[in-house]
Amino acid sequence: MTNPTAAMLVIGDEILSGRTRDANMHYLAGQLTERGITLCEVRIVSDHRDAIIAAVRALSQAYDHVFTSGGIGPTHDDITADCIAAAFDDHIDVRADARALLAEFYAQTGRELNEARLRMARIPDRATLIDNPVSVAPGFTLENVHVMAGVPSVFQAMVASVLPTLTGGKPLISDTVRLMRGEGDVAQPLGEIAAKFPSVQIGSYPFQQDGRFGTNIVLRTTDADALAQATALVAALQGD
Amino acid sequence: MTNPTAAMLVIGDEILSGRTRDANMHYLAGQLTERGITLCEVRIVSDHRDAIIAAVRALSQAYDHVFTSGGIGPTHDDITADCIAAAFDDHIDVRADARALLAEFYAQTGRELNEARLRMARIPDRATLIDNPVSVAPGFTLENVHVMAGVPSVFQAMVASVLPTLTGGKPLISDTVRLMRGEGDVAQPLGEIAAKFPSVQIGSYPFQQDGRFGTNIVLRTTDADALAQATALVAALQGD
Numbered sequence: 428m429t430n431p432t433a434a435m436l437v438i439g440d441e442i443l444s445g446r447t448r449d450a451n452m453h454y455l456a457g458q459l460t461e462r463g464i465t466l467c468e469v470r471i472v473s474d475h476r477d478a479i480i481a482a483v484r485a486l487s488q489a490y491d492h493v494f495t496s497g498g499i500g501p502t503h504d505d506i507t508a509d510c511i512a513a514a515f516d517d518h519i520d521v522r523a524d525a526r527a528l529l530a531e532f533y534a535q536t537g538r539e540l541n542e543a544r545l546r547m548a549r550i551p552d553r554a555t556l557i558d559n560p561v562s563v564a565p566g567f568t569l570e571n572v573h574v575m576a577g578v579p580s581v582f583q584a585m586v587a588s589v590l591p592t593l594t595g596g597k598p599l600i601s602d603t604v605r606l607m608r609g610e611g612d613v614a615q616p617l618g619e620i621a622a623k624f625p626s627v628q629i630g631s632y633p634f635q636q637d638g639r640f641g642t643n644i645v646l647r648t649t650d651a652d653a654l655a656q657a658t659a660l661v662a663a664l665q666g667d
Numbered sequence: 668m669t670n671p672t673a674a675m676l677v678i679g680d681e682i683l684s685g686r687t688r689d690a691n692m693h694y695l696a697g698q699l700t701e702r703g704i705t706l707c708e709v710r711i712v713s714d715h716r717d718a719i720i721a722a723v724r725a726l727s728q729a730y731d732h733v734f735t736s737g738g739i740g741p742t743h744d745d746i747t748a749d750c751i752a753a754a755f756d757d758h759i760d761v762r763a764d765a766r767a768l769l770a771e772f773y774a775q776t777g778r779e780l781n782e783a784r785l786r787m788a789r790i791p792d793r794a795t796l797i798d799n800p801v802s803v804a805p806g807f808t809l810e811n812v813h814v815m816a817g818v819p820s821v822f823q824a825m826v827a828s829v830l831p832t833l834t835g836g837k838p839l840i841s842d843t844v845r846l847m848r849g850e851g852d853v854a855q856p857l858g859e860i861a862a863k864f865p866s867v868q869i870g871s872y873p874f875q876q877d878g879r880f881g882t883n884i885v886l887r888t889t890d891a892d893a894l895a896q897a898t899a900l901v902a903a904l905q906g907d
Contacts, residue, residue, distance in 0.1 A: 441870065443706045445696030446885065452711075456685030466683045468718070471692075471709040478708070502854075 430465045431593070434486040437471040438479060438497035438507055439577055451496045451582045458586055464492065464593065474498060479510040487514070487572055492593065494586075497577030499566065501543040508567070511574055512551040522550040525565055532563040536636060558588040560603050560643040561632045584632050584645070591628075591647060601647040602658040606665050609640035613664050617644065624657040626650045670703045670836030674726040677711040678719060678737035678747055679817055691736045691822045698826055703836025703889065704732065714738060719750040727754070727812055732833065734826075737817030739806065741783040748807070751814055752791040762790040765805055772803040798828040837889035842898040846905050849880035853904050857884065864897040866890045 435455055441447040452469055459466045467490060472478040479498075486493045498507030512519035525548035533540040547564035550556065557566035557573065559581060566575040566585045575585040588601075606613060610631055621629045627648040634641050644661050648654050675695055681687040692709055699706045707730060712718040719738075726733045738747030752759035765788035773780040787804035790796065797806035797813065799821060806815040806825045815825040846853060850871055861869045867888040874881050884901050888894050 441872075443696055443709070444870075444887075445693060445698075445700050445706075446870065446872075448693045453685060453688045456683055458685075460685050466685075467713060469683065469709075469711040473707060 430463050431491040432467050432489075433459055433464050433492040433494065434468040434470070434490045435466065436479075436482050436486060436493060436495040437469065437577075438474060438495060439471070440473045440504075442471055443473055450579045451577065454579070454583055455494055455496075455586060458590060462590060462593075474504050474506060476506060476510055476513075479507065480514045483511060483514040483572060487570060491571060493572040494589075495572065495574050496582050499547065499564070499574060499576055501546050505546060507574060508549050508551065511554075511567075511569055511572060515551070515553075515569055515572075517551040517553050517569060519549055519551045521545055521548045522552075525550045525556060528556075528563050528565060557585050558601070558603075558645075560584050560588075560630075560645045561634060580632065584630070587630050587645065587647075600649065600651060600654055601645060602654060604644045604646070604658060604661045604665075605641065606644060606661075607636075607639060607641045608664065608666075610642045613642055613644075616664055617661070620657055620660045623660075624648075624653050626653050627657045629657070629661075670705050671731040671834065672707050672729075673699055673704050673732040673734065674708040674710070674730045675706065676719075676722050676726055676733060676735040677709065677817075678714060678735060679711070680713045680744075682711055683713055690819045691817065694819070694823055695734055695736075695826060698830060700839055700887075702830060702833075703839050704833065705836075714744045714746060716746055716750055716753075719747065720754045723751060723754040723812060727810060731811060733812040734829075735812065735814050736822050739787065739804070739814060739816055741786050745786065747814060748789050748791065751794075751807075751809055751812060755791070755793075755809055755812075757791040757793050757809065759789055759791045761785055761788045762792075765790045765796060768796075768803055768805060797825050800824050800828075839887050839889055840891060840894055841885060841887040842894060844884045844886070844898060844901045844905075845881065846884060846901075847876075847879060847881045848904065848906075850882045853882055853884075856904055857901070860897055860900050863900075864888075864893050866893050867897045869897070869901075 435452060437449055442449045456466050470482050472482050498505050509519055529548050530540055550567050551569050554567035554569040557568060559565050561581045561584045573589050575582050617629060627646050630645045632643045646654055646657055675692060677689055682689045696706050710722050712722050738745050749759055769788055770780050790807050791809050794807035794809040797808060799805050801821045801824045813829050815822050857871060867886050870885045872883045886894060886897055
């Protein structure tokens with residue numbers, strides 16, 4: 428019996444120029460190791476279409492899973508999604524489900540869903556969305572490639588969304604609660620809830636909005652009853 | 668005129684398992700950028716013979732220079748030197764010049780040049796030694812591949828030995844302007860400055876400080892006049 432194999436593809440000129448130090452590789456390596464998935468190779472390439480497509484194809488063929496980070500934001504040089512579609516001969520455009528997520532998020536926060544931000548809803552037809560509890564713009568899985576953001580807090584949240592789907596155990600269900608309270612304020616009661624429901628994995632992802640601190644709480648489990656009870660307790664932390 | 672291209676190959680299970688964080692990539696990236704050599708790709712592979720040989724061949728063919736780190740120490744899993752020889756169909760054994768360096772060093776320090784340490788004198792026939800002022804055991808250059816140690820202090824010393832022997836591009840010069848304005852506010856005028864000075868590479872890196880949004884603008888080019896003009900325009904974006 429051998430463990431499943433994986434590779435990581437980091438996309439970004441800023442790392443190759445030495446300006447930024449990659450943080451995601453070390454994080455993913457640790458997560459995969461804990462989970463019994465063997466990280467066999469990492470590649471870092473620049474924001475060039477041919478380089479990205481070639482690397483995705485090579486790694487997808489060689490390993491059970493490929494995790495990418497970077498290049499799915501709103502600017503003109505965010506080309507990862509289009510390259511993944513090209514690597515698998517899939518069609519890509521702004522997709523209704525991803526657009527709806529973004530529209531709701533920007534409506535809630537009073538900002539404009541402009542053309543640049545709509546780029547983040549470009550998803551290949553055959554892909555499955557990856558939940559982003561931090562900033563909503565989704566990642567996606569196409570074939571055995573999991574496409575995630577480069578911003579470390581978002582990357583980590585997406586890894587937390589994806590990894591449980593790779594075990595092949597009972598299907599995992601989840602809820603997200605958006606609290607307008609700082610992470611430090613809810614940490615203790617959250618810990619008590621987590622202790623009371625050991626079958627529920629509870630992650631917290633802090634954010635800032637209009638100068639106020641908030642925390643998205645993501646609950647994941649295979650037990651629907653436990654999820655409902657734990658989610659109700661977390662939602663009650665809002666107080667209001 | 669384009670600058671020379673380079674790739675890096677990091678060899679080591681401990682990085683892929685998440686146990687160790689690679690430090691050499693960030694260092695090399697910065698050194699190459701200063702020297703006008705473009706780092707286009709990094710690969711990290713485990714201590715497996717086939718993986719190392721395949722990566723060395725692929726990168727050696729694709730880029731002007733390849734820099735490797737790791738796997739040239741005294742233990743049984745230090746197989747990099749043998750893999751490099753195999754990748755280029757060269758013969759490898761303990762070589763007299765490398766052995767002499769080690770013998771003198773260990774005699775001076777009163778330690779035994781045992782069989783394990785002698786492994787570090789295994790050098791391919793056609794290779795040129797790379798000086799190691801830290802711990803003597805040499806790296807080597809074979810064809811366009813520069814083989815160096817994984818220990819950061821030794822890696823850095825070897826980079827310092829190798830880089831002056833390479834033909835760089837025109838040295839890259841850079842300026843950084845710190846603007847206390849949000850990235851979204853300066854994106855459009857920045858784009859116009861970038862279009863006006865195509866020889867200047869302009870990167871923007873947002874930050875938050877005391878609740879205010881700011882953006883560091885990094886300008887890089889080989890053209891001192893263009894740098895001065897573009898930097899002045901960027902600095903003027905601060906207003907007052």
